[in-house]
Amino acid sequence: xxxxxxxxxxxxxxxxxxxxxxxxxxxxxxxxxxxxxxxxxxxxxxxxxxxxxxxxxxxxxxxxxxxxxxxxxxxxxxxxxxxxxxxxxxxxxxxxxxxxxxxxxxxxxxxxxxxxxxxxxxxxxxxxxxxxxxxxxxxxxxxxxxxxxxxxxxxxxxxxxxxxxxxxxxxxxxxxxxxxxxxxxxxxxxxxxxxxxxxxxxxxxxxxxxxxxxxxxxxxxxxxxxxxxxxxxxxxxxxxxxxxxxxxxxxxxxxxxxxxxxxxxxxxxxxxxxxxxxxxxxxxxxxxxxxxxxxxxxxxxxxxxxxxxxxxxxxxxxxxxxxxxxxxxxxxxxxxxxxxxxxxxxxxxxxxxxxxxxxxxxxxxxxxxxxxxxxxxxxxxxxxxxxxxxxxxxxxxxxxxxxxxxxxxxxxxxxxxxxxxxxxxxxxxxxxxxxxxxxxxxxxxxxxxxxxxxxxxxxxxxxxxxxxxxxxxxxxxxxxxxxxxxxxxxxxxx
Amino acid sequence: xxxxxxxxxxxxxxxxxxxxxxxxxxxxxxxxxxxxxxxxxxxxxxxxxxxxxxxxxxxxxxxxxxxxxxxxxxxxxxxxxxxxxxxxxxxxxxxxxxxxxxxxxxxxxxxxxxxxxxxxxxxxxxxxxxxxxxxxxxxxxxxxxxxxxxxxxxxxxxxxxxxxxxxxxxxxxxxxxxxxxxxxxxxxxxxxxxxxxxxxxxxxxxxxxxxxxxxxxxxxxxxxxxxxxxxxxxxxxxxxxxxxxxxxxxxxxxxxxxxxxxxx
Numbered sequence: 001x002x003x004x005x006x007x008x009x010x011x012x013x014x015x016x017x018x019x020x021x022x023x024x025x026x027x028x029x030x031x032x033x034x035x036x037x038x039x040x041x042x043x044x045x046x047x048x049x050x051x052x053x054x055x056x057x058x059x060x061x062x063x064x065x066x067x068x069x070x071x072x073x074x075x076x077x078x079x080x081x082x083x084x085x086x087x088x089x090x091x092x093x094x095x096x097x098x099x100x101x102x103x104x105x106x107x108x109x110x111x112x113x114x115x116x117x118x119x120x121x122x123x124x125x126x127x128x129x130x131x132x133x134x135x136x137x138x139x140x141x142x143x144x145x146x147x148x149x150x151x152x153x154x155x156x157x158x159x160x161x162x163x164x165x166x167x168x169x170x171x172x173x174x175x176x177x178x179x180x181x182x183x184x185x186x187x188x189x190x191x192x193x194x195x196x197x198x199x200x201x202x203x204x205x206x207x208x209x210x211x212x213x214x215x216x217x218x219x220x221x222x223x224x225x226x227x228x229x230x231x232x233x234x235x236x237x238x239x240x241x242x243x244x245x246x247x248x249x250x251x252x253x254x255x256x257x258x259x260x261x262x263x264x265x266x267x268x269x270x271x272x273x274x275x276x277x278x279x280x281x282x283x284x285x286x287x288x289x290x291x292x293x294x295x296x297x298x299x300x301x302x303x304x305x306x307x308x309x310x311x312x313x314x315x316x317x318x319x320x321x322x323x324x325x326x327x328x329x330x331x332x333x334x335x336x337x338x339x340x341x342x343x344x345x346x347x348x349x350x351x352x353x354x355x356x357x358x359x360x361x362x363x364x365x366x367x368x369x370x371x372x373x374x375x376x377x378x379x380x381x382x383x384x385x386x387x388x389x390x391x392x393x394x395x396x397x398x399x400x401x402x403x404x405x406x407x408x409x410x411x412x413x414x415x416x417x418x419x420x421x422x423x424x425x426x427x428x429x430x431x432x433x434x435x436x437x438x439x440x441x442x443x444x445x446x447x448x449x450x451x452x453x454x455x456x457x458x459x460x461x462x463x464x465x466x467x468x469x470x471x472x473x474x475x476x477x478x479x480x481x482x483x484x485x486x487x488x489x490x491x492x493x494x
Numbered sequence: 495x496x497x498x499x500x501x502x503x504x505x506x507x508x509x510x511x512x513x514x515x516x517x518x519x520x521x522x523x524x525x526x527x528x529x530x531x532x533x534x535x536x537x538x539x540x541x542x543x544x545x546x547x548x549x550x551x552x553x554x555x556x557x558x559x560x561x562x563x564x565x566x567x568x569x570x571x572x573x574x575x576x577x578x579x580x581x582x583x584x585x586x587x588x589x590x591x592x593x594x595x596x597x598x599x600x601x602x603x604x605x606x607x608x609x610x611x612x613x614x615x616x617x618x619x620x621x622x623x624x625x626x627x628x629x630x631x632x633x634x635x636x637x638x639x640x641x642x643x644x645x646x647x648x649x650x651x652x653x654x655x656x657x658x659x660x661x662x663x664x665x666x667x668x669x670x671x672x673x674x675x676x677x678x679x680x681x682x683x684x685x686x687x688x689x690x691x692x693x694x695x696x697x698x699x700x701x702x703x704x705x706x707x708x709x710x711x712x713x714x715x716x717x718x719x720x721x722x723x724x725x726x727x728x729x730x731x732x733x734x735x736x737x738x739x740x741x742x743x744x745x746x747x748x749x750x751x752x753x754x755x756x757x758x
Contacts, residue, residue, distance in 0.1 A: 230612040237611030237618060238625070241598040245587045252585035255547050257573045257602025257668050266608070490589050491650040493657075 049486075057315060058228060065221050069214045077213050079329045085220040086282055088321035091305040092227050092314065093274030098303075099312035100240060101267035102247030104160060106299065107151060107167035110174035111272040113294030115144045115279025117178065117191060120289050123201040127186065133203040137280050144276025145269040152268035156261050159250075171299065179291035196290030203284045216285050223281065227274060228314055235314070243267055244312070301328075304474060310487020319485050323477070328470055333462035338396045340465055344454055347472055348447060354480070361440060368444035373405040373451070380407050387413065393459045406455045417457030424449045500525045500704050501546070501577070501672050506555035508538075508545055508728075515541045516728040519555070523672060528698055528705045530715045532739070533725035534748055539708045540582055542725070543674050546706075547579050548572040560671070574602040576671030580661040580678065582708075586649045592660060593645040596629035596667040603669065632667045635701060636693075655686045662693070666701065673697065675707040679714050691717040712740070724748070 052060070068081050090112060097105045122129050122136040131139075155166045182193040191197065203210045203219065210216050234240050246253040246260050254260045283289050301324060309320025331340050349366075356362040380388045390408035392399040409416045427446040431439060458465035483489040499522035508516040516538045523529045531539050544550045546557055548569040557564045564572050587595050604625060606618035633640045636659050644652070652660060658678060665673055678694065679687045691714050697703045709715050715722060715736060722739040724732040726748035732739045739745055 233614055234608065234612050237608075237622070238597075238601050238604045238606060239608055239611055241590070241594055242601045244590055244594075245598040245601075248587035248589055249585045251549070252581065252587070253598075255549065255569045255573055255579060256599035256664065257570050258598070259568070259570045270608070488589075488648075491648070493588055493650050 054232065054315075058225065061318065062221065062225055066218070069217055074213045077217055079332070080326060081217050082213065082220060082285060083329070084321050084325040085217070085224050086278060086285075087302065087305050087325050088224050088318050089220070089227060089278040089281075090275060090302045091309065091317040091321050092224075092231060093271045093278065094302055094306050095312065095314070095317050096231065096243075096274070097267050097271035098306060099317075100235065100243040100247065101264060103264060103267060104164040105167045105268070105271070106164050107169075107171035107174070108271065108275060108302065109294050109296075109299040110171040111144050111148055111275035112279045112282070112298075113174055113178065113289075113291075114147055115140050115276030116283040116289045116294070117197065117279075118143055118276070119280040119283045120197040120200045121190075123284070124197055125199050126192065126197050127188065130201055132205065132207075133280065133284070134205045137203075137277065140280050141273045141276050144279070145273040147276075148268040148270075148272025149265055151272075152265040156264060171296075175291050175295055178294070191291075194290070196288055198288040200283050200287045200289070202287075203281065210284075216281075220281060223277070224318070228318070231314055239263070239266070308474065308477060308484055310484025311490075313484065313486045313488075316484055316486035323485070324474075327473055328466075331462075331466040331469055333466060336394060336396070338394060338398065340462065340469060341394075341398070341454070341459065343469055343473075344458075344465075345451075347469070347476060348450060351476065352443075352447070356440070365440060365443050365447070369447045369451075370405070372444055372448050376448070377405055377407055386410060387416075390456075392455065402455060406451055408455055417453065417460075420449060420453045421457055424453050498525070499523060500527075500560055501706065502558045503542075503546070504556045504558070506542075506545060506557060507553045508541060508550060509553055514728055516545065516552075519725075519728070519730055521723055521730070523704060523706050525704055526698065526702070527720045528694065528707065528718050530719040530722045530736075531706065531708045531725060532710070532712075532715060532722060532745075536727075537725040537748075538728040539725055540676060541728075543579055543676055543708065546572075546674060547577060570602060573668055573670070576669075577674065578665035578668045578670035578672075579674035580658075580665050580676055582676040582680065584657050584661055586657055586660060586664070588650040589648055591646050592640065592649055592652070593626075593629050593633065595649055595660060595664050596632055597625050599664055599667050600625045600628060628669075629667060632663050635666070635696075636663055655682050658682070658690075659693075662697070666697070666703065670703065672704045672706060675705060675709075677708055677710060679709060679711045687711060687714060690714065694718045716740075 049057070065081070065085075069077055072081060090108075093111075094105070094108050097103050097108065118140045119133075119136055121127060122131045122139070123133070124130075151167065151170055155163055158166055178191045179194055182189040182191050184190070203216070210219050235243075242253065242258045242263050245256070245258055246263055250260050282293075286293075305320040305324050306317055307320075308323060309316030309318070327343075329335075331343065352362060352365060356365060377388070387409045388407065389403075390410045390413075392402045392408065395402050424446070427442070427449055431442055431446055434442060454465075458468065477485070481487075502522040503519055506516055506519045507514070519538075519542070521529075521531075521542070531542065533539055541550065545552050546564070548564065548567055548571070552565060559572075559575055559577060562575070564575065564577070567575070587598060590598065604621045606615075606621050609615075610618040630645070633645060639656060639659055640663060644656075649657065649660060658681075662673075662675065662678065665675075675694070679690045682690060694705060694707065694714075695718055698705055705718075707718065719736050721734065722732075722736050723730060724739050724742065724745045726744070731744040731748060732742040734742075
């Protein structure tokens with residue numbers, strides 16, 4: 001760093017016109033770094049990550065992922081491994097459209113669906129066509145890119161909200177077409193309607209079929225690595241820079257030799273191609289496709305992957321896919337409820353740790369919640385024994401502790417959980433209205449109420465609890481890092 | 495300086511609805527010349543730039559660069575032919591690095607396809623080196639102001655004056671034949687304004703650019719112009735040397751009003 005006299009943080013004196021004040025702008029430029037100087041474990045992680053060069057990061061990721069099948073069961077490999085990689089591939093394609101070119105494309109999943117259905121038509125008993133993947137994948141990818149081009153051409157004059165509406169319509173039209181339209185071609189429904197297309201062939205290359213989960217996983221891993229490397233090179237090329245330039249300022253880009261319309265179309269086609277490719281793998285791995293696979297929830301999930309990871313960051317997309325899929329699968333209703341329970345209490349505790357300063361206040365609240373629980377449970381036991389002693393659902397080793405702490409009425413008081421839920425909502429509303437020490441004091445019953453609601457209501461409805469927890473996790477992560485886990489904060493100068 | 499104009503506007507008209515912004519305008523700029531456009535606010539100066547760069551299409555007349563008409567070409571094509579501009583309200587690629595700003599605008603000069611870029615084939619690699627070299631060369635022209643350590647910083651982190659300089663650097667990275675500068679000294683302090691005056695001179699003398707510049711600061715206009723064109727309500731009211739234009743009765747009237755012009 002250039003030195004400015006004795007104190008390097010101060011601007012150097014202006015001693016002549018032709019000697020610019022080196023150091024002033026630099027100090028201003030580093031304001032973000034100073035503000036974002038992470039401490040402790042987080043800082044160590046970020047600094048370590050920044051220190052590792054991109055190829056090494058990729059090798060690390062690939063090595064870790066390649067080792068997964070060695071110890072994971074086949075079911076886990078499917079839900080955790082294969083789906084994470086599918087999300088990562090889809091996220092990488094969406095990242096080109098949204099992250100690089102800045103086009104809000106809400107019809108993205110339709111390309112994924114188109115690819116999956118097209119592969120299914122070419123490799124299933126539906127029409128008795130059984131192409132090898134070596135032939136069908138290039139055809140499908142080309143066709144999907146072409147479809148992306150068509151959508152891009154029809155909406156090339158649209159920007160922002162308008163583009164979002166048109167593409168969303170396209171995405172929904174695809175679902176309706178597949179589900180209800182189902183035109184009859186060669187004496188058969190083209191898409192199979194609500195039943196979809198079943199018995200899709202596995203991926204096969206020159207007589208070699210990928211049938212086991214492990215084989216499919218490795219093929220996907222290879223695809224992700226190849227796409228990652230390709231996109232990395234592309235983003236550091238004239239095309240990648242032109243995409244980012246048109247995202248920043250389309251008019252300036254257009255007057256600076258960049259053909260904006262053509263580049264937008266290229267982004268659409270490129271993203272669609274990756275989605276179509278992913279669709280092929282998806283169809284072959286699941287061996288069946290139905291319209292429901294390509295509806296809004298998946299679109300939202302993929303957007304969450306890209307935004308959580310950090311728009312425009314390749315490593316971020318992969319990390320986002322891991323975080324989203326792993327946490328979502330972890331909360332699956334088939335899993336023991338203790339997973340969800342531990343995550344629930346962990347989130348509550350994390351929120352308390354993040355929001356309460358100084359530490360003694362945190363200690364007071366946590367202590368207060370524990371104390372309040374024990375006392376309430378005791379009073380309940382003495383005054384209204386029938387309202388106590390209900391069974392703890394799937395408590396595992398935690399069951400005795402929870403039973404002694406949370407009020408759980410014996411069966412027969414069915415509405416208790418619902419009332420507690422209403423009380424919790426009211427408590428949270430009041431919390432947002434009051435300030436200062438009153439808020440801290442009110443936090444104690446509110447947190448306890450949350451635990452009561454969890455143990456009485458949500459724990460019995462794992463499907464609901466899954467979405468609520470998943471949503472809170474995303475809200476929490478995005479509040480902590482609004483630019484995404486590995487994204488750089490976008491700055492507008494006013 | 496040759497006599498043949500590099501850029502020539504012949505009888506250019508532009509109206510928005512019923513409002514005539516530019517009418518019957520003839521302007522020419524010879525190779526190696528610095529021509530200033532002056533005029534009060536709303537005189538049609540920036541519209542003139544928008545017409546030349548293809549953002550607007552003239553209703554009538556012709557705009558010719560080195561014998562070839564620019565009318566009807568898309569803006570990116572016009573820039574490729576050799577017309578680069580800066581904006582009055584800065585339009586940098588703020589969230590890209592300083593150097594990337596200059597690399598991005600060389601899109602039109604490079605040819606590598608997507609496939610070549612992805613696989614880093616020889617042409618893509620060669621062009622990448624060339625793009626990098628040109629960007630660094632153009633930035634080096636600005637000396638300490640856009641010195642090496644700033645190259646990797648995001649453009650938004652630059653000071654206002656440096657953002658103006660970066661806009662000029664970005665325009666030069668397209669290797670233009672004529673440079674259009676829209677109020678390069680706007681919002682600068684006297685020291686920076688003086689520096690900008692020298693810089694514009696150097697852009698012509700050392701870098702060999704032909705320059706058409708809109709400027710309000712008369713010290714800058716006096717310091718740089720070979721010729722001055724004064725506009726008012728879209729009509730050319732005076733043209734010639736700075737001294738001739740600055741004392742022209744119609745120019746004084748346009749700036750100060752009729753009564754003051756008479757009493758002068």
